[in-house]
Amino acid sequence: MSACIETKKVSKLFGGLTAVNEVNLVVPEHAIASIIGPNGAGKTTLFNCISGYYVPEMGEILFYNAPIQGQPTYAVAGMGIARTYQNIRLFGEMTAIENIMVGQYPRFKAGWIDALLSTRRERNEEREAIAEGRRLLKFVELDGLGDHLARNLPYGAQRRLEIARALASQPRLLLLDEPTAGMNPQETEKMTRFIRNLRDELGITILLIEHDMNVVMGISDQITVLDYGTKIAEGKPKDIQTNQRVIEAYLGPDVTSLTQKYQTRKKRRYDAKS
Amino acid sequence: MRTSAINNGLRSGVIFGVIIAAMFLIGFTVTGAGLIGKIFGVSSSYSAPAPAFFAIFIILISAWAGASAAPRPIAEADTLRQALSGGLIAGVVSGLFAAVLGLIFGGLLANQIDPRAYLPAVSPDSIKMFLLNQSSLMGSVLLFALIAASVSASAGLAFFLRNSGWVENKSKQTFNALSGILPAERAASLSRNPYARYAFWALSAAALIILPRAWGGYWNYVLGTVGIYIILGLGLNIITGWAGQLVIGYVAFFAIGAYTFALLTAPEPHHLMWNFWIALALGTLTAGIAGLLIGLPILNLRGDYLAIVTLGFAEIIRILLKSDLLTEFTTGPRGIRDIAGPTLFGQSFVSDVDFMYLIIIAVFIVTFAAYRLQNSRTGKAWFAINLDETVARATGINAFVSKLLALTLSAAIAGLAGALYASRNQFTGPDDHVLMVSVNVLCLVIVGGIGNIPGIFLGAFALKGLPEVLRETENYRLLIFGALLVVMMRLRPEGFLPARRPALENRDAPSPSGKEA
Numbered sequence: 001m002s003a004c005i006e007t008k009k010v011s012k013l014f015g016g017l018t019a020v021n022e023v024n025l026v027v028p029e030h031a032i033a034s035i036i037g038p039n040g041a042g043k044t045t046l047f048n049c050i051s052g053y054y055v056p057e058m059g060e061i062l063f064y065n066a067p068i069q070g071q072p073t074y075a076v077a078g079m080g081i082a083r084t085y086q087n088i089r090l091f092g093e094m095t096a097i098e099n100i101m102v103g104q105y106p107r108f109k110a111g112w113i114d115a116l117l118s119t120r121r122e123r124n125e126e127r128e129a130i131a132e133g134r135r136l137l138k139f140v141e142l143d144g145l146g147d148h149l150a151r152n153l154p155y156g157a158q159r160r161l162e163i164a165r166a167l168a169s170q171p172r173l174l175l176l177d178e179p180t181a182g183m184n185p186q187e188t189e190k191m192t193r194f195i196r197n198l199r200d201e202l203g204i205t206i207l208l209i210e211h212d213m214n215v216v217m218g219i220s221d222q223i224t225v226l227d228y229g230t231k232i233a234e235g236k237p238k239d240i241q242t243n244q245r246v247i248e249a250y251l252g253p254d255v256t257s258l259t260q261k262y263q264t265r266k267k268r269r270y271d272a273k274s
Numbered sequence: 275m276r277t278s279a280i281n282n283g284l285r286s287g288v289i290f291g292v293i294i295a296a297m298f299l300i301g302f303t304v305t306g307a308g309l310i311g312k313i314f315g316v317s318s319s320y321s322a323p324a325p326a327f328f329a330i331f332i333i334l335i336s337a338w339a340g341a342s343a344a345p346r347p348i349a350e351a352d353t354l355r356q357a358l359s360g361g362l363i364a365g366v367v368s369g370l371f372a373a374v375l376g377l378i379f380g381g382l383l384a385n386q387i388d389p390r391a392y393l394p395a396v397s398p399d400s401i402k403m404f405l406l407n408q409s410s411l412m413g414s415v416l417l418f419a420l421i422a423a424s425v426s427a428s429a430g431l432a433f434f435l436r437n438s439g440w441v442e443n444k445s446k447q448t449f450n451a452l453s454g455i456l457p458a459e460r461a462a463s464l465s466r467n468p469y470a471r472y473a474f475w476a477l478s479a480a481a482l483i484i485l486p487r488a489w490g491g492y493w494n495y496v497l498g499t500v501g502i503y504i505i506l507g508l509g510l511n512i513i514t515g516w517a518g519q520l521v522i523g524y525v526a527f528f529a530i531g532a533y534t535f536a537l538l539t540a541p542e543p544h545h546l547m548w549n550f551w552i553a554l555a556l557g558t559l560t561a562g563i564a565g566l567l568i569g570l571p572i573l574n575l576r577g578d579y580l581a582i583v584t585l586g587f588a589e590i591i592r593i594l595l596k597s598d599l600l601t602e603f604t605t606g607p608r609g610i611r612d613i614a615g616p617t618l619f620g621q622s623f624v625s626d627v628d629f630m631y632l633i634i635i636a637v638f639i640v641t642f643a644a645y646r647l648q649n650s651r652t653g654k655a656w657f658a659i660n661l662d663e664t665v666a667r668a669t670g671i672n673a674f675v676s677k678l679l680a681l682t683l684s685a686a687i688a689g690l691a692g693a694l695y696a697s698r699n700q701f702t703g704p705d706d707h708v709l710m711v712s713v714n715v716l717c718l719v720i721v722g723g724i725g726n727i728p729g730i731f732l733g734a735f736a737l738k739g740l741p742e743v744l745r746e747t748e749n750y751r752l753l754i755f756g757a758l759l760v761v762m763m764r765l766r767p768e769g770f771l772p773a774r775r776p777a778l779e780n781r782d783a784p785s786p787s788g789k790e791a
Contacts, residue, residue, distance in 0.1 A: 051668055077670035091661040095775045102658045106670030108651055115650030116643055130778050146779030169670055
C-alpha cells in the first residue's frame with residue numbers, strides 16, 4: 001500500500017514554543033489513522049500544517065509523494081485534502097445545500113463570465129452541483145433539511161453537514177478534528193459507524209484527532225500519540241493500549257488502561273452537562 | 275400599578291420635551307410646519323410658515339407621544355383613569371419643556387438679542403412661530419396648554435383604541451386585505467401561469483417607457499439620480515454586501531469613471547470628442563482597472579485595510595482633481611463642461627426623457643448581472659469569504675483572486691455610474707466626488723438590506739429619492755442618516771429587506787431536469 005500522506009520531521013514553532021517537534025507520520029492509503037494526545041500536544045497544529053494553514057519551519061509534507069508544505073490552503077484543498085474543525089465552522093448564513101455547493105468549489109470551472117452569460121457550462125455545473133449536493137445530503141442523512149440555514153440545524157446535523165461539505169470536494173484525504181466532540185454515547189456510536197462507512201464505501205483515507213478512546217480504539221488502523229509536540233508512540237490500537245510509556249508518561253500513573261481514563265472523564269463531562 | 279403609569283408618563287414627557295426642544299434648536303420646527311403647510315398647498319419658502327401649521331405639527335407629534343405614554347393593556351388593573359393620568363403627566367412635563375424654551379427665547383427676542391449668533395437655526399421668525407405669534411408669556415402658556423391637552427387626549431384615545439381591540443382588528447383586517455396581493459401569493463400564482471408573468475413584464479416595460487415622457491423634467495431628474503445610485507448601490511453591494519469587504523471610498527471609482535468619460539468627450543481640456551459609447555466603455559474599464567490596482571497590494575490581508583486604503587484613495591483622487599498640479603490636464607476645481615450626451619447612429623439624444631431611458635436600461639442591465647452573479651459559483655465563493663474566510667480558503671477558494679474580482683467588478687460598475695452621471699449633467703467637477711457620495715451609497719446598501727438586490731432599490735428610493743422630494747429636510751439629511759443607521763442597527767441589523775437564501779434542494783430534482791437542458 002502506498003502512503004497517502006507522509007510527514008517527515010515536521011516542526012512548527014510559535015515564538016520560542018515548539019508546537020510540533022520533528023514529527024514523522026505515515027498514513028497508508030485507505031487507512032483510518034488517529035492522532036491522540038493530551039490538550040496542547042500539537043495535534044491541531046499538525047492538522048493545520050497539513051491543510052496548509054500553517055507553514056512548518058522544518059520538514060516535509062508529502063501528499064502522494066508530492067511535497068505540499070508551504071502551498072496556500074486553497075491549493076492544498078484543490079489537490080484533495082479536506083478537513084473539518086474542532087469547533088464546527090459552517091457557513092451559518094447559508095443553507096445546508098449551499099454549504100455543500102461551496103465545498104464543491106474546486107471541482108468546477110465556471111467563472112463570473114459564465115455566470116453573467118449563463119453559459120451551458122454554468123448551467124450544467126449548477127445542475128450537477130445541486131444533484132451532488134442532494135446526494136451528499138442523503139448520504140449524511142440530512143435530506144429534506146437542505147434548504148435550512150446551517151446555523152439552525154441541530155448540533156449532530158451540523159457535524160455531519162461539515163463532513164458532507166468536506167466530502168463535496170471529492171477529497172482523497174479527509175482530516176477530521178474531533179468528530180465526536182460534544183456528542184452523547186448514541187451519537188458517538190453513530191458517528192463512528194459513519195466514519196468507517198466513509199472509508200469503506202468511498203475509499204477515502206481518514207486522519208482524525210479524537211479524545212474518545214472508545215472511538216479511537218474501535219476505528220483506527222493506526223494510532224499516533226503526541227505529547228508536547230513530540231511523537232511518543234505509534235502502532236496498532238492494541239499496542240497503544242498496553243504501551244506503558246503512553247499510559248504512565250502522560251495519562252498519569254494511577255490508571256491501568258487508556259480506555260478507562262477517557263471513558264470516565266467523558267462520562268463525567270457529559271453528566272455534568274445534562 | 276399607579277406608580278408605573280406615573281413613571282411611564284414622566285419618562286415619555288421628558289423624552290418628548292427633549293425632542294421638542296431639540297427640534298426647535300436645530301430649526302426643524304420650521305421645516306416640519308412647512309411640510310404640513312405643503313400638504314395644505316401653502317408654500318412658505320421665504321418666511322416661516324403660519325403658526326396654525328406649527329400647531330398641527332405639534333399636535334401630530336403629541337399624538338405619538340401620548341400613544342407611547344399610555345400604558346399597554348397588559349394587566350386588567352389598567353384603567354382609563356391611569357392612561358389619562360399618565361398622558362396628563364407626560365403632557366405637563368413636555369409642555370413645561372416647551373414653555374420654558376418659549377419663555378427663554380421670547381425673552382431674548384424681546385430684549386433684541388439675536389440667538390442666531392450661537393444657534394444659527396433659531397431665527398426670530400421661528401421663535402415667533404414657536405410662540406404662536408403671541409407675546410412670550412402668552413405664547414408659552416398657549417403652547418403648554420396645547421401640548422398638555424393634545425398629549426393627554428391622545429393618551430386616552432390610544433388607550434381606548436388598544437383596549438377595545440380596534441387596533442388589532444384593524445391591523446388584522448389590513449393584513450388580510452394586503453395578503454391577497456402579497457408577493458408570496460402573487461409569485462406563486464405567477465409561477466403557475468407563464469402568461470401572467472409575460473403580462474407583468476410587459477406592463478412594467480410599458481410603464482417604464484411611458485412614465486418618463488409623462489412625468490416631466492423634474493421627476494426625470496430626481497429618478498435619474500435615484501437610478502444612478504441604484505447602480506452604485508448594486509456595485510458596492512458586490513464587494514461589501516457579498517464579499518464582505520468594507521469599501522468606504524467607493525466614490526473614487528465613481529470619480530475615475532466620470533473624469534475618464536468627461537476628458538474623452540468634452541471639448542475643453544483636450545478636445546478629444548470621442549464617441550459616447552466608446553467613452554462609456556472606457557470609463558467603466560478604467561475604473562475597473564483602478565479597482566484591480568488598489569486591490570492587488572491589500573486584498574491578501576484580512577480585516578478592514580481595504581476600508582482605510584479606499585478612504586485615503588478617494589480623498590487623494592478628489593484633491594488631485596482639485597489641485598493646481600493637474601489643472602492643465604483636468605481643469606482643476608473648475609470642472610469639465612459640455613460633456614457629450616449619448617448618440618445613436620449619428621443622432622444625438624440628450625433630452626431628459628432620452629437620458630432617463632438610458633439610465634433605466636443601465637439599471638436593468640446591472641440588476642440583471644447582479645442577479646446572475648448572486649447565486650452563481652462565484653457569488654457563493656464571495657459569500658463564503660464573507661462568512662468565514664479561513665474556511666473558505668480551506669474549501670479550495672482562492673480568496674485573494676475572488677476578492678480582487680469582486681472589487682474590480684464593483685469599481686467598474688461605479689465607473690459606469692460615474693460616466694452616466696457626468697454625461698447627464700454635462701458637467702463634472704471635484705465637488706461631485708466628495709466622500710459624502712460614498713457614505714450615501716454605503717448607507718443605502720446597509721439600510722435597504724445588505725446583500726439584497728430589492729433592498730438596494732428600496733434604499734436608493736428612500737435615501738436618495740425621498741430627500742429630493744422633501745427638499746425642506748435637506749439640511750437634516752445627515753442627522754436623519756445618523757439616526758436612521760442607529761435605529762436600523764438596533765431594530766433591523768440586516769436592513770429593511772434582509773437577503774434570503776434560495777431554495778435549491780428540490781430544484782430540478784424530479785425527472786424534468788433532463789428535458790430542460
